[in-house]
Amino acid sequence: MGSITDVAPARELTVRHRAARFRVTRDGLSTLAFLLPFLVIFGVFAWFPILRAFVMSVQDTNLVSEPIFVGLENFQRVLADPLFGIAIRNTAWFAILALVFGFPIPIILAVVMSEVRRYRGVYSALAYLPVVVPPVVSVLLWRFFYGASPNGVFNTILGWLGLGPLPWLQSAATAMPSIVIEATWAAAGATVIIYLAALVGVRPELYDAAEVDGASIWQKIRFITLPQIRNVLFVTLLLQLIATAQLFTEPLLFTAGGPANSTMTVLLLIYKYAFQNSLGGDYGMAAALSLMLAAFLAVFTAGYYWLTRRWSVDS
Amino acid sequence: MILPGRRGAGSGTSLERGILSSADWRQRRIRWLVRFVHIVTLVILLMVGLGPILWMLKSSVTPTLDTLRQPMALWPNGFDLTQFATAWNKVHIDRYLFNTVAIAFGSWAVQIIVATTAGYALSVLRPRFSGLLTGLVIATLFVPPIVLLVPLYLTVVNVPIVQWRMIDSFWAVWLPAGASALNVILIKRFFDNLPREIFEAARVDGAGPFRLFWSIVLPMSRPILGVVSVFAVIATWKDYLWPLLVLRDPELQPLSVRLPILAPTTDLGVFIAALTISSLIPIGLFLLFQRLFLRGAGLSGAVKG
Numbered sequence: 116m117g118s119i120t121d122v123a124p125a126r127e128l129t130v131r132h133r134a135a136r137f138r139v140t141r142d143g144l145s146t147l148a149f150l151l152p153f154l155v156i157f158g159v160f161a162w163f164p165i166l167r168a169f170v171m172s173v174q175d176t177n178l179v180s181e182p183i184f185v186g187l188e189n190f191q192r193v194l195a196d197p198l199f200g201i202a203i204r205n206t207a208w209f210a211i212l213a214l215v216f217g218f219p220i221p222i223i224l225a226v227v228m229s230e231v232r233r234y235r236g237v238y239s240a241l242a243y244l245p246v247v248v249p250p251v252v253s254v255l256l257w258r259f260f261y262g263a264s265p266n267g268v269f270n271t272i273l274g275w276l277g278l279g280p281l282p283w284l285q286s287a288a289t290a291m292p293s294i295v296i297e298a299t300w301a302a303a304g305a306t307v308i309i310y311l312a313a314l315v316g317v318r319p320e321l322y323d324a325a326e327v328d329g330a331s332i333w334q335k336i337r338f339i340t341l342p343q344i345r346n347v348l349f350v351t352l353l354l355q356l357i358a359t360a361q362l363f364t365e366p367l368l369f370t371a372g373g374p375a376n377s378t379m380t381v382l383l384l385i386y387k388y389a390f391q392n393s394l395g396g397d398y399g400m401a402a403a404l405s406l407m408l409a410a411f412l413a414v415f416t417a418g419y420y421w422l423t424r425r426w427s428v429d430s
Numbered sequence: 431m432i433l434p435g436r437r438g439a440g441s442g443t444s445l446e447r448g449i450l451s452s453a454d455w456r457q458r459r460i461r462w463l464v465r466f467v468h469i470v471t472l473v474i475l476l477m478v479g480l481g482p483i484l485w486m487l488k489s490s491v492t493p494t495l496d497t498l499r500q501p502m503a504l505w506p507n508g509f510d511l512t513q514f515a516t517a518w519n520k521v522h523i524d525r526y527l528f529n530t531v532a533i534a535f536g537s538w539a540v541q542i543i544v545a546t547t548a549g550y551a552l553s554v555l556r557p558r559f560s561g562l563l564t565g566l567v568i569a570t571l572f573v574p575p576i577v578l579l580v581p582l583y584l585t586v587v588n589v590p591i592v593q594w595r596m597i598d599s600f601w602a603v604w605l606p607a608g609a610s611a612l613n614v615i616l617i618k619r620f621f622d623n624l625p626r627e628i629f630e631a632a633r634v635d636g637a638g639p640f641r642l643f644w645s646i647v648l649p650m651s652r653p654i655l656g657v658v659s660v661f662a663v664i665a666t667w668k669d670y671l672w673p674l675l676v677l678r679d680p681e682l683q684p685l686s687v688r689l690p691i692l693a694p695t696t697d698l699g700v701f702i703a704a705l706t707i708s709s710l711i712p713i714g715l716f717l718l719f720q721r722l723f724l725r726g727a728g729l730s731g732a733v734k735g
Contacts, residue, residue, distance in 0.1 A: 145639040146555045150563075153548030153614070156540070159589065161570045161609040164581035171581060178587065227471050230448050230464060239724055240717075241475040244483065247716040247723070249668050251686040252705050255693055256486055259501075259702075268485070268501045300478065305727050312728035319447045326451055332460070335449050361576055364670050368690055382576055389580050390675065401580045409577045 171402035177395045189403035199404075201376050202384040205291065209380065210359040212295040218352060221303050225310030226336060239311065243304040250301060254368040257297045258284070261369075284370055287377035294365050294378060302358075306351055313347040314340070349423045357412055381408055483713070490514065490706040494699035510699060517704040521696060523685070527707065530684040533673065534666040536600055537607035541662045542655065544608040549617035550643050554629060564618065571611040582606060583675055602676035607666060613658050620654040621647065657726040660719055667712050 172189055174182040193199055228238045245253065260268040261283035273279030283293045321339050330338065341348070363382040366372060372379040372387075381404065389401035454460050489497045493510045496503065517523045548567075552560045586596045586606070596602035624647065632642050648655075670686045677683050680691075685708045693701060716723055 143557070146551055146557045149547045149551035149555060149639070149643070150557070151547075152544045152608070153551070153563075156544050156605060156608040157567070157570070159585065160582060160606040161578070161611070162566065163590070164578045164585055165570065165573055167581035167585070168577050171584075176584075178584070224471070224475075226449070227467055230450055231468055236720070238472065238475060240720055241472075241479040243724065243727070244479045244713070244716070246727075247664060247712045248483065248709050249686055249712060251668075251670050251689055252709050253482075255689055256482060256702075256705060259698075260482070262501075266499065266501065271500075271502045300482075304479070308724050308727040314448075322447065322449060322451065326453070332449065332454065340449055357574070361574060385576060385579070386671075389583070396580075398580050398584065405574075405576045405580065409574050412574055413572075 168402050168406060171398055172406050174399055176398045176402075179395065185399070189399040190407070193400055193404045193407065196384075198376065198379060198384055198387075202379050202381045205376075205378060206360055206362070206380045208291055209295060209362055210356055212292055213298065213355065213359045214352075216295055217299040217303060217306075217355060220299065221306035221310055221351075222341075222348070224303070225307050225314060226340060228307070229311060229314040239308065242307045245301050246304040248301070250364050251368065253297065253301050254365055257300075258369055261293055285374065287375045290370050290374060290378050294362075294369055297369075298359075298362070298365055302355075306355070309347065309351060310344065313344040317343040349419075353416060353419050357416070360408065360412060483709070486702060486706055486709070489699065490703040492699065494697055497698060497702070513697075513699045513703040514707070516697075516700045517707060521692060521700060521704055523704045523707050525681070526683060526685045526688045529682055530667060530686070530708075531711075533600055533603050533684050534663045536604035537666040538659060538662040540604050540608040541610055541613055542659065545610065545613035545617045545658060546648065546651070546655070547643075548614050549621050550647055552614075553618045553621035554642070554647065555639060567611045567614050570609070571615065579671070586676055597676055598679045598682060600677075600682070603666070603669075603673055606672070607662070610662075613662070616658060617651070617654055620651055624650055656719070656722050660715065660722045661726055663715065664712055 171182075173184060173186055175185045175188075176182040224242060228235060228242070231238055262268060262270065263280070263282045263285045264270065265274060265280045267280065267283070269283065270280035273281065282289055284290050317340060321343065322335055325335050325339055361382055362380050363386065366378040366380050366383050367386070370378045372383050385401045385404050385408075388404065389396045389398055450460070450464065455464075485501075488505075489501075490513060491509050491511055492503075493508055496507045551557065552564055586602045588595055596605075628646060628650075629642060632646050637645070668686070673684050674687045677687065680688070685704075689704065689708065692704065696704070
């Protein structure tokens, strides 16, 4: 490194620096060599499939015969499928439940943890631990916890409190909430860490100023802490909604969409169209539904940004 | 009075303060209330965060019948370490663990190669159309992964131009893993913030683009490479749907794909031992590289925000 930092006099440097830059930018071959893996991988496995999704949605495609152009027929068939409405309702229900359970818990945890003076690392590690357990392992473990007999793990705990037993995954009414509880457990830690990082950025002067005005602890949280991290809250709320719309592993492994289609989500339906079809995959329908979901999420995101920006400006 | 654990507690405006002021901390009632809340939080975190994992550890050495009869017994009645041996040898968890490691390692290598070379080209070499390429990467960040699922599957079944059927080969997982927009953006941003003077000086000293990349840019990027590596390995370890679709041969399947298939036919104690084996490496990595994990979680949140 010594020879590198031994630079020539300033003037000479600018001249040579221009020359060096010119040489490197003109050195197309080596630049191309560096771009090559990126262009090939993104081209074949990202950009091309995205374009292909649009083409497939207006085609009748299977792996056997040549694709035929069918216009909007795939979209019409999806809309006519009775499972479509069920999947939308279930996904929306999941999103609402995930919001009720999953949104406030990380905020409360992060606010409490931000005031911990000693061993905060232990708190963070404990909160984050479920995030690193592989989802398949968590789901299979929780499937056992949700055992519906009075000897099930959760039913035993409920028994100590004089409650239950609950049917958990076995009944259409409790299956979705059970999935939401596990999903919240598995994801909350990551959100807590994001909020903790945001809380560090709240300027201490604001609290000082509020105390001069005689604010209580609760008032400081309500009128300073939460408004100060509002933008982060808005973004994580949006990301959480987008993630819930794409729920797959949990409903597939917990209940496979049952009982009585009560946990059939949009993603599970796409999977079913493409890969669980005894007549061969209906890839056109799957592409059509996934594009509809993406379009909905894009419109939702735009509307959400428009709304939250207005709120941010108002106050 | 200096309060316990308060680093350099000062009066008035201190940079260390949070919601509670030093005046708040001095009030006995508030101090006890806050401590109480903290202890309750710690107990809840222990039960909820660590509890299920401890339960899994306990049940993997408890005979199946005991686990079924009394799942919440605090201490196992009898230790049955043979369940680990059965899971390892008879259920072939060794094979699937090896597959998982191989898949994770290959995906990691592809992701690092693609992201560092792309980040270097887009941030340091900056060809004329680099703005457009960066835009295209950011655009893919906004496409929900589900849109790619079916077309990507058909691509892997028959890669265009070269007519390569990748199904039932690890390449089908390794190569698509490289198309991670988040990695490229994270690494490009990091390179953007490296001091330009060093690059110029290296060029003046006659270092070509390859030398600059290998001897200067890469060694300076250890922190971000650590974050990206940890996330690459964990993400592959977690992946379920994609390997389920492209690896049909049981001999090649990773743990995440095999475990749900094994569940109905495997003795419960042996199965929980298999679950424990599957979680050991990610949990171990987390305990070893805690800082990287927590920083990475904050970082990816910042990028998405």
